[in-house]
Amino acid sequence: MRISARADYAVRASLELAVRENGEPVKAEALSAAQDIPHKFLEGILSDLRRGGIVVSRRGGNGGYLLARAADAITVADVVRAVEGPIVSVRGERPSVLTYSGPAQPLLPVWVALRANVRKILEGVTLDDIARDRLPDPVRELADDPAAWRNP
Amino acid sequence: MRISARADYAVRASLELAVRENGEPVKAEALSAAQDIPHKFLEGILSDLRRGGIVVSRRGGNGGYLLARAADAITVADVVRAVEGPIVSVRGERPSVLTYSGPAQPLLPVWVALRANVRKILEGVTLDDIARDRLPDPVRELADDPAAWRNP
DNA sequence: GTATTTCATACCTTTCCCATAGGGAAGGTG
DNA sequence: CACCTTCCCTATGGGAAAGGTATGAAATAC
Numbered sequence: 001m002r003i004s005a006r007a008d009y010a011v012r013a014s015l016e017l018a019v020r021e022n023g024e025p026v027k028a029e030a031l032s033a034a035q036d037i038p039h040k041f042l043e044g045i046l047s048d049l050r051r052g053g054i055v056v057s058r059r060g061g062n063g064g065y066l067l068a069r070a071a072d073a074i075t076v077a078d079v080v081r082a083v084e085g086p087i088v089s090v091r092g093e094r095p096s097v098l099t100y101s102g103p104a105q106p107l108l109p110v111w112v113a114l115r116a117n118v119r120k121i122l123e124g125v126t127l128d129d130i131a132r133d134r135l136p137d138p139v140r141e142l143a144d145d146p147a148a149w150r151n152p
Numbered sequence: 153m154r155i156s157a158r159a160d161y162a163v164r165a166s167l168e169l170a171v172r173e174n175g176e177p178v179k180a181e182a183l184s185a186a187q188d189i190p191h192k193f194l195e196g197i198l199s200d201l202r203r204g205g206i207v208v209s210r211r212g213g214n215g216g217y218l219l220a221r222a223a224d225a226i227t228v229a230d231v232v233r234a235v236e237g238p239i240v241s242v243r244g245e246r247p248s249v250l251t252y253s254g255p256a257q258p259l260l261p262v263w264v265a266l267r268a269n270v271r272k273i274l275e276g277v278t279l280d281d282i283a284r285d286r287l288p289d290p291v292r293e294l295a296d297d298p299a300a301w302r303n304p
Numbered sequence: 305g306t307a308t309t310t311c312a313t314a315c316c317t318t319t320c321c322c323a324t325a326g327g328g329a330a331g332g333t334g
Numbered sequence: 335c336a337c338c339t340t341c342c343c344t345a346t347g348g349g350a351a352a353g354g355t356a357t358g359a360a361a362t363a364c
Contacts, residue, residue, distance in 0.1 A: 001153045001154065001155065001239060001241075001270065002240070002242070002243075002244065003240075003241070003242040003263065004322090005321075005322065006322085011256070011259060012252070012256040012259065015254075015255040015256050016254065016256070019254070019255040025340095027339095027340070027341090028341075029340090035253070035254070036253075038322080038323060038324085039324095040323070040325075041322065041323050041324080043341075043342080044323090046341085047341090057340090057341060057342085058330095058331080058340085059331050059332090059339085059340055059341045060330060060331025060333095060338090060340060060341080061331060061333070061340075062331095062339085062340085063331070063339075063340045064340075064341085076262065084153075087153055088153050088154070088155075089153075089154045089155070090154070090155040090160055091154075091157045091160050092154065094303060096303060100164070101186075101187070101188075102167075102168065102171070102186060102187070103167040103168060103170065103171040103282070103283045104163075104164040104167050104168070104187060104282070105285070106282045106285045107167065107282055109292070109295035110228065110273070110282065110287065110291060110295070111155065112294070112300050113273055113290075113291045113295045113300065114273045114274065115300065116294045116295070116299075116300035117270065117273050118153065118266065118270060121265055121266045121269050125262055130255070130256070130258045130259055130262065131255045133258045135258060135265075138265075139261070139262060139265045142265035142269060143261035143262070143264050143268070145268065147268075148264050148268035149248055149264060151246060151248060156352070156353090157352075157353065158353085179309070179310095181309090190353085190354060192356075193353065193354050193355080195310075195311080196354090198310090199310090199311070199312085202310095209310060210309085210310080210361095211308085211309055211310040211311080211360075211361045211363095212307090212310075212360095212361055212362025212363055212364095213307080213308060213309075213362055214308085214309085214363070215308075215309050215310060215361085216309075216310085217310090305364100306363100306364090307362105307363085307364085308361100308362085308363080308364100309360100309361085309363100310361075310362095311358100311359080311360070312357105312358090312359080312360095313356100313357085313358090313359100314355105314356085314357085315354105315356080315357100316354080316355075316356100317352100318351105318352080318354105319350105319351085319352075319353095320349105320350085321348105321350075322347105322348095322349090323346100323347085323348090324345105324346080325345085325347105326343105326344090327342100327343090327344095328341105328343080328344100329340105329341085329342070329343095330341080330342090331338105331340085332339080333336100333337080333338080333339100334335100334336090334337090334338105
């Protein structure tokens with residue numbers, strides 16, 4: 001289960017937009033420099049975010065990108081979905097279309113529960129939460145547990 | 153965030169072993185047929201499981217595979233790790249080695265909380281739980297919520 | 305010895321990931 | 335209008351991973 005570079009970059013660029021929110025568009029080059037993301041690669045990601053309704057763009061003179069809505073109305077899940085599609089998939093399919101036989105039948109609700117737990121995190125955290133370092137309590141509690149940081 | 157075919161197949165094959173546990177080894181061909189998994193592909197997966205200490209094998213005559221420990225002592229996380237490596241990674245790295253700057257700094261605890269929540273599911277369910285259709289309460293509660301089954 | 309089954313290696317095809325390059329389209333400025 | 339800036343689109347490429355196949359060697363049961 002991996003978070004791709006695209007998704008990670010997308011969230012970080014969106015956070016940079018959230019923190020600079022003042023009506024003025026921010027250039028891709030500025031985002032790229034601030035978060036150390038390859039410039040041309042980031043442009044493609046921003047295109048996905050625009051098509052996904054996360055950001056809006058303005059061309060020309062002092063163009064750039066802006067969040068399409070307030071930062072507290074955009075969740076991490078929204079951003080990840082815009083660039084990666086479905087949050088959790090099994091063998092490329094959404095869990096709900098899978099069919100299992102024999103002793104594997106109860107495996108389906110396990111995948112569904114897994115997806116629900118992932119969503120609880122990613123849909124529960126907004127860009128504003130992160131940009132202002134005010135993570136929701138459930139997330140904070142999980143992250144404060146030292147066991148969550150151990151390696152294997 | 154995807155569960156690969158390898159991981160899905162690995163869990164299903166292990167479940168098939170769990171349910172046939174009677175001291176007699178089960179052939180790869182039988183597992184392959186029971187769960188509709190390409191035979192040769194499954195052999196490679198079973199090699200990973202053996203190297204990961206999940207199953208033991210016997211060659212020849214009436215050889216085959218057996219679980220290396222009792223089914224209630226093997227979690228889904230154990231099986232997935234044996235074939236996929238770390239459960240959750242960001243850009244190919246474990247979350248704990250990442251460093252973020254500026255407004256993205258609190259993104260790290262978000263990824264860590266995500267991983268913790270994934271582990272809570274996958275480390276909390278054993279092969280025996282699934283094979284006997286006795287999922288732990290936390291998992292059952294998540295899966296019983298109809299919202300967990302909705303598509304997007 | 306022979307049949308059976310795992311084990312190791314290599315190979316193949318397709319797709320995704322990460323990234324770069326070039327030019328066109330749209331908007332501002334003088 | 336000419337000119338500059340910036341986004342926008344398409345193409346390209348190397349490399350890895352995913353998914354699957356083939357072949358033969360090694361071990362074990364009978």
